[in-house]
Amino acid sequence: MLRIVGLCKAYGQIVALQDVDLSIEAGEIVGLIGPNGAGKTTLVSLVAGLRKADAGSVTIQGIDALRFPEKVRPLLGVAPQDSSFYPGLLVRDNLRFFGELYGLRGRDLRLRVDEIASALGLETLLQRRARELSGGQQRRLHTALALLHRPRLLFLDEPTVGADVQTRGQILEIVQQLAAEGCAVCYCSHYFPEIEQLHASIAVLEAGRVLVRSSLQEFITAHGTTQVRLTFEGEAPYQPGWICEGECAFIPTERPTKTITDLLQHSAEIAARVRTIEIVQPDLESAYLAVTGRIVPGMEVERCH
Secondary structure: OEEEEEEEEEEOOEEEEEEEEEEEOOOOEEEEEOOOOOOHHHHHHHHOOOOOOOEEEEEEOOEEOOOOHHHHHHHEEEEOOOOOOOOOOEHHHHHHHHHHHOOOOHHHHHHHHHHHHHHOOOHHHOOOEHHHOOHHHHHHHHHHHHHOOOOOEEEEEOOOOOOOHHHHHHHHHHHHHHHHOOOEEEEEOOOHHHHHHOOOEEEEEEOOEEEEEEOHHHHHHHHOOOEEEEEEOOOOOOOOOOEEEOOEEEEEOOOHHHHHHHHHHHOHHHHOOEEEEEEEOOOHHHHHHHHHOOOOOOHHHHHHO
16 A cells, blocks of 8 residues: 655755655554654655655555646545644534535535444534644544545654543554454554554664664564663653663563562662552553663653653
């Protein structure tokens, strides 16, 4: 469905993407992960025709998306990180307006608005103005606008940021449903548990390059490690071999019990500040840490609070 080869983009002296290769098959969910500034938003913008590439090619269902963006637009759904609805319009009017932009009319438009509102729990909110919705409700509306025309390729950029638990569940459920129906999905997120729940394949984007492209299980098997995860009162103290972020410390180890025992017995000053201790088996986060040596912003919040 999507094939990207050698894609490059720079803003003056700042290189945002460098020789990026990425393919997504119909029915596949790809978790595109990386820190802020890695190039995820630029990648989505180039595929969507919102910016021009410096080099490389993008084809969507066999169509050259860089040369003929108007031809691929009906195939593409994009929900950027920032909300894209009109705050002063009713929820129903937002859905109708964007549906008409996608070419839906009459009975087809009415049915699709009702269908997508039901799927994302918006049916009781259709007569409310968008600005009156809660943060989670606004995220659902934002996602619904990208799904109205049943896109064959869907980009979701941090779709659950600021969303409540119910909204997250609804968005993940509809993403899985779309993939089951043959939609190719690129799911950009800092929340690794969501990537794992979706059973997505993995693309790690770091400094404008794709470092890893594999299945979730292959990535965890190849790079994941057992970890001792600590939370502290106040800032985590740096120690050799630790990865620290805020009040959290991550200690990769093959002998977690011994690591904990040594810490408690021989580092009384540090142990006195420890609030929680957790042994975590290899997972997506530990694999990402092993490959990049960094914690994606937001992950420590998910793990430590």
